[in-house]
Amino acid sequence: MARRLISLLFILASTLYSMGVDKGNFKTCEQSSFCRRLRGMTAGESKYKLDLNSLQISDNSIEANLLNGDVKLKFTLTAINGNIFRIQVDEANPLYKRYKPQFALKGEPQVSKLSLLERSTDSVSIAHNSDKVVLHAEPFKLEFYHDKELVSVVNGRGLFAFEQYRKKQENTNDEGQETQAVDDPGMWEENFKSHHDSKPKGPSAIGMDISFPGALRIYGLPEHGDKLPLRTTGPGGVDPYRLYNLDVFEYELDSTMALYGAVPVVYAHSPKHTVGLFWHNSAETWVDINNSKDGNVMASIVNLVSGSKTESNIDVHFMSESGLVDAFMLMGPSPKDAVKQYVSLTGVHPLPQYYTLAYHQSRWNYNDQDDVTTVVQNFDANDMPVDVMWLDIEYTNGKKYFTWDPVKFSHPDVMIQNLTTTGRKLVVIIDPHIKRESGYFVHEDALANDYYVKNKDGSVYEGWCWPGSSSYLDFYKPETIEYYKDLYSLETFKGTTHDVYIWNDMNEPSVFNGPEVTMPKDCIHHGGWEHRDVHNEYALAHVYSTFHGLMKRTPNKRPFILTRGHFAGTQRYGIIWTGDNIADWAHLAISYPMCLNEALGGISFCGADVGGFFNNPDVELLQRWYQASIWLPFFRAHAHIDTRRREPFLFADDVKNRIRTSLRLRYAHLPYWYTLFWQHESAGEPVIRPLFYAYPTDENVLDVDNELLVGNSILSRVIAESGVSTINVYLPGGPNEYWYDIEDFKLYHGTGNHNIPVSLDKSLVFYRGGSIISRKDRPRRSSPLMRNDPYTLYIALDSTHKADGYLYVDDGESFAYKNKKYLYIHFSFEDNTLTSELVDKTDYPTTEWIERLVILGPPKGIKGAKLTSKTFPSVELDTSYSNEDRILVVRKPGVAVREKFSIKLH
Numbered sequence: 001m002a003r004r005l006i007s008l009l010f011i012l013a014s015t016l017y018s019m020g021v022d023k024g025n026f027k028t029c030e031q032s033s034f035c036r037r038l039r040g041m042t043a044g045e046s047k048y049k050l051d052l053n054s055l056q057i058s059d060n061s062i063e064a065n066l067l068n069g070d071v072k073l074k075f076t077l078t079a080i081n082g083n084i085f086r087i088q089v090d091e092a093n094p095l096y097k098r099y100k101p102q103f104a105l106k107g108e109p110q111v112s113k114l115s116l117l118e119r120s121t122d123s124v125s126i127a128h129n130s131d132k133v134v135l136h137a138e139p140f141k142l143e144f145y146h147d148k149e150l151v152s153v154v155n156g157r158g159l160f161a162f163e164q165y166r167k168k169q170e171n172t173n174d175e176g177q178e179t180q181a182v183d184d185p186g187m188w189e190e191n192f193k194s195h196h197d198s199k200p201k202g203p204s205a206i207g208m209d210i211s212f213p214g215a216l217r218i219y220g221l222p223e224h225g226d227k228l229p230l231r232t233t234g235p236g237g238v239d240p241y242r243l244y245n246l247d248v249f250e251y252e253l254d255s256t257m258a259l260y261g262a263v264p265v266v267y268a269h270s271p272k273h274t275v276g277l278f279w280h281n282s283a284e285t286w287v288d289i290n291n292s293k294d295g296n297v298m299a300s301i302v303n304l305v306s307g308s309k310t311e312s313n314i315d316v317h318f319m320s321e322s323g324l325v326d327a328f329m330l331m332g333p334s335p336k337d338a339v340k341q342y343v344s345l346t347g348v349h350p351l352p353q354y355y356t357l358a359y360h361q362s363r364w365n366y367n368d369q370d371d372v373t374t375v376v377q378n379f380d381a382n383d384m385p386v387d388v389m390w391l392d393i394e395y396t397n398g399k400k401y402f403t404w405d406p407v408k409f410s411h412p413d414v415m416i417q418n419l420t421t422t423g424r425k426l427v428v429i430i431d432p433h434i435k436r437e438s439g440y441f442v443h444e445d446a447l448a449n450d451y452y453v454k455n456k457d458g459s460v461y462e463g464w465c466w467p468g469s470s471s472y473l474d475f476y477k478p479e480t481i482e483y484y485k486d487l488y489s490l491e492t493f494k495g496t497t498h499d500v501y502i503w504n505d506m507n508e509p510s511v512f513n514g515p516e517v518t519m520p521k522d523c524i525h526h527g528g529w530e531h532r533d534v535h536n537e538y539a540l541a542h543v544y545s546t547f548h549g550l551m552k553r554t555p556n557k558r559p560f561i562l563t564r565g566h567f568a569g570t571q572r573y574g575i576i577w578t579g580d581n582i583a584d585w586a587h588l589a590i591s592y593p594m595c596l597n598e599a600l601g602g603i604s605f606c607g608a609d610v611g612g613f614f615n616n617p618d619v620e621l622l623q624r625w626y627q628a629s630i631w632l633p634f635f636r637a638h639a640h641i642d643t644r645r646r647e648p649f650l651f652a653d654d655v656k657n658r659i660r661t662s663l664r665l666r667y668a669h670l671p672y673w674y675t676l677f678w679q680h681e682s683a684g685e686p687v688i689r690p691l692f693y694a695y696p697t698d699e700n701v702l703d704v705d706n707e708l709l710v711g712n713s714i715l716s717r718v719i720a721e722s723g724v725s726t727i728n729v730y731l732p733g734g735p736n737e738y739w740y741d742i743e744d745f746k747l748y749h750g751t752g753n754h755n756i757p758v759s760l761d762k763s764l765v766f767y768r769g770g771s772i773i774s775r776k777d778r779p780r781r782s783s784p785l786m787r788n789d790p791y792t793l794y795i796a797l798d799s800t801h802k803a804d805g806y807l808y809v810d811d812g813e814s815f816a817y818k819n820k821k822y823l824y825i826h827f828s829f830e831d832n833t834l835t836s837e838l839v840d841k842t843d844y845p846t847t848e849w850i851e852r853l854v855i856l857g858p859p860k861g862i863k864g865a866k867l868t869s870k871t872f873p874s875v876e877l878d879t880s881y882s883n884e885d886r887i888l889v890v891r892k893p894g895v896a897v898r899e900k901f902s903i904k905l906h
């Protein structure tokens, strides 16, 4: 009872009275015993040594004992397909097994051949393609070379650490290590003392330092509310980046604090080389970064005085609470190569359904079923497109998932029918906590069949979340997954249809009265694993189960699942958003770098709540938010229950017009987005890209994160400044790279900074010269209504008067594309002639056709054009210049996209 009271007070305090993130709720490195221990190590000679007498070399790997006093570890270095090295360290004679994440890798990485180059008494060199590794025995150190250049060093600073599990009685004061998990309980002391009084296996942290000589910037490690390049952290300064999935209330920006997701991958980059490191571990992890360019005042003075330049360098230090050392060195050498190497391990987003790329309208909460119908009617009445309506927790019967509120949502089937007859879809929220209420079938089944996460004494764990007292499904147990999959069936989740999709929220997991608002680390999952071991992977296990539930329910349609908690590999099952952001300019600005770092971490399908979740945006902010977020892959408006209604049709005409323009621009580019996702699935490139990814040798773009590239053809600059009349835009690529403003078609050269006038009506978006972008410019109310609409090809010419681009077409929802039921068309423009051809020998019987060409930066003096195809052997087409001759429009080719054709200007 007392406990419940404390919990209630806590909920009240945190949800009603707190303004902004309460940092006291969350640990610093200093307050986390293992982080303090590992960070407290001083750099110097490592005590670890590789026992070369025990060395074993096979075709793909090299193995040896790694020793430190009486500690004996097993070290393995393996060559992996695609220029990757895998570094694994486990105990030689483990007392207890150590956890390896089960869901992150898309499969066992494919080994590749390595060859022995050299062996001496204290080192061994091996080669794999054009990469080389030198293993130094004493002190233990690994050097990675690409084409003879040293690009990475492991344990160069001697911070490698591997705390071995000890028998309980030995678990006394050993080198100052705590005999118990001192997870400083802070304000939960009362509640959680009992959970933390002992940790049977003793400390088991691991750490490793990696240096990247020559690197200028380092990126990655989502999810943080921080800029694209990672900042220097360090004792006495900024806390290390923390990876520990947490439900953070009103998160703060420019911060290394943990958020909802954890993707432990970094990319160190210089104009010469990019190399990545994937730290495959799901326990709480902290990462220190030291970029020599930051704060190294002495070095800069020396440089200034001597005129010399000290070599740049970035040091990284990974520290995890438990698990194994399992790290993948991604050898690059370009950013594109390194990201490809990462996704070759953890997978890609499978091609989503077409509608998922359209506009989503959400709010906590639509009041009832009529509200849902009315909102859609208002979109229609205002000629604003929308594809998906979302229901937050209030649709349920008392926060019991897989049920409906019997009064407010008495006829979900009719409501859904109302939506689907106009081509819309519904997404409903399903969280992993289950209300502990007798009679609630999920709870009863979970108790009866042992599906819940346990306390360490074996009893069912109980925490507080939306429904009050709740327990949490254990997605590590195969029987729980099987059971959970069936909960999504139409028989069980009554009222739903095949057009209902899922939002998995609160799956960090969020526990209102738990330590740091999550599950205690000594809770037990199937297989005996402590929550400590699996924490960052729990949300992925949840989404994995939902994905297979939807596959079972609707086997012929691609699942769509939004998840808040995420980990490496989440992209194979779901998409993410940046959680509970705030309606202010800074949160609008941060949405670009946050999603860009996620995209580098394999999770391209990312968005931020349009308008901001907390608080009320003013109309200027709201409009800017729409203008910017049509260029992020996931495009959803969402708002807190305490905010004013802000569906876009509620505003004055000028505001409505601007938002409508943005919505239409998004819908016009759906074919482009869809093509990018197809290319993403087949080639692994991120859908959105930071500038350094596409222009790796340009030092000026290293810090640019208020711009992003959608594929390689569109550049958007977020306007997150209020009341501005000009904006500085950096356009990359040099004088021969052309950029066309997509609104007035004005040409800019990629020569760096341009000051461009902006009004509220103006956003800053550019087509790259050399691109052909397929658009559908006829405004419609939803994407299914655009299915058979014709295309307008925007042909943006480069400095040599050429362009090319791709268009991917299929049924937009099924898996038939895996059986060659699609078109993948390549358009190219050269010698004043546009031609089309199918890239793959496939077919899809679409009736879509081409209604217009818009040529940006056109040749002068064109009088007409001639179409040639099988159906149209020779047809004259009208052409005309407009926008001060910035564009040439070719009217009504009328040719089917399935058909090979050419159009020659004359």
Ligand SMILES: *[C@@H]1O[C@H](CO)[C@@H](O)[C@H](O)[C@H]1NC(C)=O
Pocket: 233, 234, 235, 290, 291, 292, 296, 313
């Ligand atoms: C960061 O590295 C520089 C050398 O590049 C060194 O002088 C400095 O002490 C390091 N800082 C920390 C916090 O380790």
Ligand SMILES: *[C@@H]1O[C@H](CO)[C@@H](O)[C@H](O)[C@H]1NC(C)=O
Pocket: 369, 370, 373, 411, 412, 414, 415, 418
């Ligand atoms: C369905 O649409 C009709 C017609 O607009 C409306 O009268 C009715 O209330 C809607 N029903 C539900 C359950 O949303």
